[in-house]
Amino acid sequence: MDQTISFFSGFTIKDVWFLGEAALRTLWTSVLSISIGTALGVIFGWLLHEGRILAALTLAPVLDIFRSVPLIIQLVLFYNFAPIVGLNLDPFWSGVVILTIYTAALVANVARGGIEAVGRPMRRAARSLGMSYWQDMRHVVLPIGGRAVFPAWVGVALGVMKDSALVSVLGYVELLKASQILITRTQEPFLILSLAGAFYFALSFPISRYAAKLEKRWAQ
Amino acid sequence: MIEIRGLEKYFGALQVLKGIDLDVRKGEVLSVIGASGSGKSTLLYCINGLEPIQKGSVFVDGTDVHAKGTDINKLRQKLGMVFQQWNSFPHMTALENVALAPRIVRGKSSGEAREIAVRQLKHVGLEDKLNVYPSALSGGQQQRLAIARALAMEPAYMLFDEATSALDPELVGEVLDTMRLLADEGMTMICVTHEMGFARDVSDRVAYFHRGVMEEIGPPSQIFCDPQSEHTRKFLANVR
Numbered sequence: 001m002d003q004t005i006s007f008f009s010g011f012t013i014k015d016v017w018f019l020g021e022a023a024l025r026t027l028w029t030s031v032l033s034i035s036i037g038t039a040l041g042v043i044f045g046w047l048l049h050e051g052r053i054l055a056a057l058t059l060a061p062v063l064d065i066f067r068s069v070p071l072i073i074q075l076v077l078f079y080n081f082a083p084i085v086g087l088n089l090d091p092f093w094s095g096v097v098i099l100t101i102y103t104a105a106l107v108a109n110v111a112r113g114g115i116e117a118v119g120r121p122m123r124r125a126a127r128s129l130g131m132s133y134w135q136d137m138r139h140v141v142l143p144i145g146g147r148a149v150f151p152a153w154v155g156v157a158l159g160v161m162k163d164s165a166l167v168s169v170l171g172y173v174e175l176l177k178a179s180q181i182l183i184t185r186t187q188e189p190f191l192i193l194s195l196a197g198a199f200y201f202a203l204s205f206p207i208s209r210y211a212a213k214l215e216k217r218w219a220q
Numbered sequence: 221m222i223e224i225r226g227l228e229k230y231f232g233a234l235q236v237l238k239g240i241d242l243d244v245r246k247g248e249v250l251s252v253i254g255a256s257g258s259g260k261s262t263l264l265y266c267i268n269g270l271e272p273i274q275k276g277s278v279f280v281d282g283t284d285v286h287a288k289g290t291d292i293n294k295l296r297q298k299l300g301m302v303f304q305q306w307n308s309f310p311h312m313t314a315l316e317n318v319a320l321a322p323r324i325v326r327g328k329s330s331g332e333a334r335e336i337a338v339r340q341l342k343h344v345g346l347e348d349k350l351n352v353y354p355s356a357l358s359g360g361q362q363q364r365l366a367i368a369r370a371l372a373m374e375p376a377y378m379l380f381d382e383a384t385s386a387l388d389p390e391l392v393g394e395v396l397d398t399m400r401l402l403a404d405e406g407m408t409m410i411c412v413t414h415e416m417g418f419a420r421d422v423s424d425r426v427a428y429f430h431r432g433v434m435e436e437i438g439p440p441s442q443i444f445c446d447p448q449s450e451h452t453r454k455f456l457a458n459v460r
Contacts, residue, residue, distance in 0.1 A: 124270050125307035125366070129321040129373060130297040139320060143311045218311070 011186045016195070022178030023199040029092070029174060030161040030203075033099035037160070038153070040100065041107025048112045059108075066105035072166050074098050079170045095167030099160060106156045113152070114145030147218050154211040158204050175199055221245055222267060222377065222410075226276035229262055236262050238432040239276065244377075244410060249403045251419035251440075252412045254429035255455060260412045261304075263429070264379045267410070268299040281376070297325065300370030304382040306362040308354035314341060314365050315350040318372045326373065333372075340368040344398050360391030364398050371402075378402060380411040416459055420444050428452045 044063060048055045066074065079094040089097065118141045126136040168177035179196040183189045222244040229237035236259045244250050252260045265271035267278055269285045269292045278285040283295055309317050318337035322328045328336065341347055344364040354362055363383060370378065380399065384392045396418050403409060403422050413419055419426050420440045427437040428449070436449045447453045 121303060121305050122307045122309075124265075125301075125303055126309075127293075128268060128270060128296055128299070128301040128303075129369065130293045130325040131321065132293050135324055139324060140309060144309070147311065 022175045026175040037100040037103025040104035042111045044108035045111025049115045063105040091170035091172035114149035117148040118145045223279040228275035249409045249423045251423040258429040259432040260429045298376045300375035301379045306366040344368045360394045377408045
């Protein structure tokens with residue numbers, strides 16, 4: 001193979017596979033951070049709702065920081081400074097940790113909105129039937145509030161999936177980083193970025209379609 | 221029997237109930253009338269413990285509603301409540317709305333809960349709406365659904381908090397008819413209401429509330445024909 005003596009070489013079918021693997025890493029990063037982040041975010045949202053003043057003074061400012069500071073800064077800071085406190089995480093896990101907290105910070109407000117979307121009269125009606133606090137939460141607040149904020153949550157999830165591209169700054173070879181590598185080698189940015197874009201689209205589209213279907217079913 | 225002794229209730233600094241003493245016997249229908257803000261709805265919320273009280277006590281069949289050790293969720297099963305806003309669960313069919321609490325609170329099987337729900341929906345005349353979502357029901361139908369939902373817990377008492385106030389005028393009748401039906405069946409009821417006709421025809425006693433005080437209580441003939449209190453007289457003159 002004479003490729004070893006050439007800096008640049010053309011785009012081959014093997015590179016699609018390379019991109020595909022990177023897309024899987026993007027998917028994996030996103031699935032992990034979105035699911036753990038959502039679970040945490042729901043707990044935070046509940047704390048914001050129930051904790052009132054105390055939560056507004058403690059939890060809310062922390063979440064605000066993670067929501068407001070650009071993700072790329074959070075990633076670089078965390079990756080470089082976590083080892084000082086003894087956390088030696090590789091780029092993948094550093095990325096997942098930050099994306100998870102970021103998701104949780106966004107979902108917390110969505111979840112609080114969901115709880116508040118179920119008005120006091122509705123909750124009193126549930127409690128008047130003898131339901132406990134948690135039965136009311138499980139059977140009334142979760143389904144009603146969840147549906148109300150589901151579109152907002154899908155928005156967060158799709159956003160986080162795209163933002164996961166920023167983990168590339170830590171050297172983790174996910175979809176965007178893989179495209180950059182290929183562009184450097186093949187000098188074909190248009191083709192490769194289009195392909196990478198198509199991969200992102202392929203990851204997001206089923207989610208938004210499925211979400212739209214669910215919303216339609218609930219709207220009856 | 222519901223026994224209320226020296227009940228006082230504040231919202232912040234505002235006192236909304238100023239020492240209420242009231243007994244409601246089994247089988248009795250009590251209507252509570254009075255202007256908005258007179259504390260009559262708050263009274264209902266204090267009876268089933270949805271609002272904490274600051275002084276006095278409420279006993280339901282001998283159980284202190286506001287005592288620390290009281291299992292309030294168990295006690296509330298005795299006290300069905302219907303609200304001004306019907307609050308049907310929008311994500312469930314009429315049948316599921318009614319069957320939910322029997323299943324998760326009373327621990328009935330899905331089959332039993334379904335049977336109870338069908339029976340109660342028939343009771344309020346919604347037997348042809350079993351699988352309909354609340355959004356497809358009229359306000360009057362949703363309010364009857366709320367009544368069926370409360371009845372499904374087989375309560376000993378029913379509390380009605382202005383059950384017809386949020387309804388379009390032409391839908392009031394069907395809800396009042398359902399309430400009348402329950403009264404005829406011997407249900408113990410406390411009805412906070414602005415429907416003077418209902419209060420006069422259906423109740424055993426009528427209580428008039430004025431600024432957190434139970435100004436007057438007596439049979440409808442007394443309240444409507446021979447009110448003893450000046451406030452009662454003025455109120456009735458205005459609503460007629």
